[in-house]
Amino acid sequence: MSATTASTSVPARDGLPSPQRAHAMLVIILGLAVSVLDGTIVNLALPGIARELNSDASHAIWVVNAYQIATLVMLLPLASLGDLVGYRRVYLIGMVLFTASSLVATFAHSLGMLIAARALQGLGAAGLMSVNSALVRLTYPRAQLGRGMAINSMVVATASVAGPSVAAAILSVASWPWLFALNVPLGILVLVLGAKSLPVNEPAAHSGRRFSGVDVLLNVLMFALxxxxxxxLGVRGDPGQGTGVGAWVILLAGVAVGFIYLRRQLSLEVPLFPVDLLRIPVFALSMGTSVGAFCAQMLSFIALPFLLLEAYGRSHFEAGLLITAWPLAIVFMAPIAGRLIGKYPDGLLGGIGLALLATGLALLATLPTHPSNADIVWRMVLCGLGFGLFQSPNNHTIVTSPPPHRSGAASGMLGTARLTGQTLGAVILAGIFSFWPPHDGKGQVIALSIAACCAAVAAVFSTLRTRQPAPRHA
Structure with a gap:
């Protein structure tokens, strides 16, 4: 039996048969891990890249920025394309582009060439991320979808913090081009396995469907600006520096473009930015929950190193170990949360998890003047357990509340909510540090307090979902 026949012989909503399901999930995990990992893996190598390619640090940072901007601006367009032409096709084309651009980056002989390769790599990563959750929905039976979302949550949590450690291991034995070269054999493996095992969905015919270049351009401009x-405003480098008028002009221009773009989307039957899905109350509440939670996470993840290094005098090694307690707790909690999905309402699980996160952040904000490592670790663990309990059920609701033919749009919104919340958190922190520099610890305490408030608001949004009826198509 051919791979395509095997993929389509089982109704998409019932998932794949067991052996093929495991192979498909392996492909999905590898693609997700490498795309998230490559967002941060280059940070540690930037000084060496700048030195070897005869550039300065302000230009070299675009090796990171090009990847992240390309990923962010193309998530929703490629998710929409997945609804039109099939998620499997978008995923595999994204991996082809990711692998080819990694090869180009490996042999880049100038900074411009490397930045261009990283932009293409980010475009490939957007193809992987945009349809990731939609493919998980096709891979697992409805009764087991929570398990798939829990695995996704673990991969994102691990890969998002593993970049510096993986980079350090590679750079200890090889030069920076190997950070990209290792993607090539991995990408080829994913392509070979994916062509055989990824589920195939037949896009539903819909008279309102179209792929508008104008909408794509507005989407790109909004998110890029x-x-x-x-x-x-200070998301990179030292927060609180470079908060000039020009930065605010660019930011406000992005907001203005967004206003025009979203008004245009309201008149479309199947919009690129899925405002139609935001009319589903449980979906809108889940998006608000996600933005608030990731805003809290980013606020704390940037503020905590400053708190531990500047206020408490910990070494970089000690600070890294202490912060690692948070993602480890997520990895521990994610499979437990996955098993609870379906037994208890997603909104309730998310609300409890975010309440734990808010409590942990508030406790971190009220640490004593000279805390022990144990004082810090158990608070970090509480935050991680709460975040891990929230993430899988929330993602489950985002993916399953829209109708199946809009799974791609939902998948794209899941990633967009994460990146939007993280960007918002970074902007808020930049503003805090511009008024309260991090040297005495006051700015960090304020940031953690605001993060706790964001998590508490997100908990309210999550709990409100329990009053909403479950969508019939889920």
């Missing part, structure tokens, strides 16, 4: 404006 907001990202660049946030970046110049």
């Amino acid at each position: 907001i990202f660049i404006g946030a970046d110049r």
